[in-house]
Amino acid sequence: MSLQHTFSTGMIWEPLYQWQIPAHPVEVQLFRSQPVRRLKFLHHFGASALFSPMTHSRFEHTIGVWSLMAHFCPDELHLRVAALLHDIGHLPFSHAVERTLGYDHHLHTERLILNGTIADILTEHGISPAAIVSILHQDSPLTNKTPLMGLDHLDSFLRDTYYAGQQQLPPSELVRQLRLRGNYIEANEETAAALVHAVVEDHRIFLSPPFLAMDALLAKAAAHHCESNPGMRELLPSLVDHELMQELLGSTNPVAKDIMHVLMYEPHRIQIMNEPVKGSIEVNIRKIYKKQPLIGDKPASEASFQCAVKLAELDSLSATYFFTI
Secondary structure: OOOOOOOOOEEEEEEOOOEEEEEEEEHHHHHHOOOHHHHOEOOOOHHHHHHHOOOOHHHHHHHHHHHHHHHHHOOOHHHHHHHOOOOOOOOOEEEEHHHHHHHHHHHHHOOOOHHHHHHHHHHOOOOHHHHHHHHHOOOOOOOOOOEEEHHHHHHHHHHHHHHHHOOOHHHHHHHOOOOOEEOOEEEEEEHHHHHHHHHHHHHHHHHHHHHHHHHHHHHHHHHHHHHHHHHHHHHHOOHHHHHHHOOOOOOOOHHHHHHHHHHOOOOOHHHHEEEOOOEEEEOOOOOOHHHHHHHHOHHHHHHHHHHHHHHHHOOOOOOOOEOOO
């Protein structure tokens, strides 16, 4: 079972999609490596995991994306390895503190692939670390810069809405009705509608004010802690969630310590406003992943009126909020 994740048999069970995938020896070594295992201790949904049922990890997401790649592209080892390694540069609580502290997890991922344990494993198996990094920069079935959906976003949308109880079709049924057309997910109209529903509902969750507030306040706490502790900025990318929580709970900076206490034990104290007050944090919603599958050779919003109407709901989510405690 995936909950045991020791990879001792070389077969990996993915419970969300209910399939078992054979792993190559290089993949088994990578899954067992510290940079990949570390993802087990990072919440995929950021600081909102402290008050919501969305507690799945970056590791579970990684196995999901890798299994999707192995399912759709079984003979493309480089793509499978890129899917396995695509998130190893994430900071504690995923995206929560990244922007505030001036980090780029993509660059950190590249450094981890090109040097150290990961590079040694890849080289041992005749795989160029630089070739894997190159895939992460290209449009591929993993991800792309178009509005069309790749496998990374597919897993996020399905996994998030599954744990929130917001899916229309069980993920294990939905993925078996999908195909790849080049780099993009293709579906029939009914399946595309269920997938677009997951896209929109996932946005409603992670762009809701309470979820945004948790990340914004955690970022503020981390920034204050770093100001009081020289060298912490360099250490922080290697931490896991519980280590950052302990740092902040024990911080000599009173602002950081108080915020972390509220996030963990008194989230009801968080105030959400539409106008600024003294000391409030402003959050502008700008980034919306308006991803969609293909229906035949057309984007879902062009081929299906139902999909177009549902995706248009994302436009109403742009907003500005102010948070304080």
